[in-house]
Amino acid sequence: MSIAEQLQRQHLAALTPYASARRSMSGDGIWLNANEAPYTPSVDAQGDMLNRYPSFQSDRLNGAYAAYAGVAIEQVLSCRGSDEAIDLLIRSFCEPGRDGIMITTPTYGMYAISAQTQGAKVIDVPLVADGDGDLQLNTKAMLAALDGVKLVFICQPSNPLGNRVDRKALQAFIEAVGSRALVIVDEAYIEFVDDSTQASAAQWLNDYPQLVVLRTLSKAFGLAAIRCGFALANTDIIEVLRKVIAPYPMPQPSLQAATAALSTTNIARMQALVAETKALRDDFIQWVSRRPWALKVWPSVTNFVLISVPDATQLVSNCAANGVLIRNQSAQRGLNNTVRVSIGSATEMQKLMEVLP
Numbered sequence: 001m002s003i004a005e006q007l008q009r010q011h012l013a014a015l016t017p018y019a020s021a022r023r024s025m026s027g028d029g030i031w032l033n034a035n036e037a038p039y040t041p042s043v044d045a046q047g048d049m050l051n052r053y054p055s056f057q058s059d060r061l062n063g064a065y066a067a068y069a070g071v072a073i074e075q076v077l078s079c080r081g082s083d084e085a086i087d088l089l090i091r092s093f094c095e096p097g098r099d100g101i102m103i104t105t106p107t108y109g110m111y112a113i114s115a116q117t118q119g120a121k122v123i124d125v126p127l128v129a130d131g132d133g134d135l136q137l138n139t140k141a142m143l144a145a146l147d148g149v150k151l152v153f154i155c156q157p158s159n160p161l162g163n164r165v166d167r168k169a170l171q172a173f174i175e176a177v178g179s180r181a182l183v184i185v186d187e188a189y190i191e192f193v194d195d196s197t198q199a200s201a202a203q204w205l206n207d208y209p210q211l212v213v214l215r216t217l218s219k220a221f222g223l224a225a226i227r228c229g230f231a232l233a234n235t236d237i238i239e240v241l242r243k244v245i246a247p248y249p250m251p252q253p254s255l256q257a258a259t260a261a262l263s264t265t266n267i268a269r270m271q272a273l274v275a276e277t278k279a280l281r282d283d284f285i286q287w288v289s290r291r292p293w294a295l296k297v298w299p300s301v302t303n304f305v306l307i308s309v310p311d312a313t314q315l316v317s318n319c320a321a322n323g324v325l326i327r328n329q330s331a332q333r334g335l336n337n338t339v340r341v342s343i344g345s346a347t348e349m350q351k352l353m354e355v356l357p
């Protein structure tokens, strides 16, 4: 039995997914099978084929992302942002009221929110400081707390901390979990990590059937508005997610924009923006480290920086009053009086530095 068959919610085993018109029959010809209009009558609608339901999964998009991520097209599911992938995983694998997910706080908030929405339990095994004071996975405690856990969510690199999860520890953890649970490595910010292809867990997919990697076009690719994310996993897991995902998940304009973003030219442009953002980040870190109110500037391999300050609420509202929005992270475990600053354009960072004390 595959790991997906073993862990999925039991009723899904017998479920036949909705056979949408586009999923069951598409190709050249005259399309009269989905109650669509023959054309788009409104004059200012932008884009092609807006009268048609989009593909269930676009081979062009999934193929382009597979090539970019170094995986097989069968290992790709595209969805409405990686937030949808988080929700799909929980809906597919966690029996409400019985199964749980594991998170490692401080971490991205949507794992717990999606779980609570679905009635799945949330087991928190907080990160612990290593010898250098860097917050890292407590893999021993995580392995000890796996009972009843179907999905383990690991944010790599971490939002909100901005650091990397130790790669060796992560691999050893995935191995030790074996077939007891799926390990979800959320790589929303992976493009900002030096040598990101090597740093990604995607290259382990063929070794670990329990691994799922989440990706997005919302961050380095600068396409948050089109809502495009990806779950990368082995085909048995992708098959289960395909049962649960909506019949026409991604809007056609999003599919077009996402596919275009993955051309060689546009990947190079994304990489140029990443390089620019990293340089601005390092300049900002240098600048802010000299401010007396910056009690700790957390090292970052991402496009944001976490800063411990004397009074986060006051700092956030002072910035807002001057037209710059930064994020208070104080509600996160162990992050009392911290703010998170996203790295914007050179002009935006200049304005931020004028506004900060």
Ligand SMILES: Cc1ncc(COP(=O)(O)O)c(C=O)c1O
Pocket (backbone or CB within 6 Å): 080, 081, 082, 083, 084, 108, 155, 159, 186, 188, 215, 216, 217, 218, 224, 227, 228, 229
């Ligand atoms: C760690 C992490 N994962 C996932 C997401 C969701 O991204 P999206 O749904 O836009 O792909 C975010 C967004 O901030 C994030 O920080």
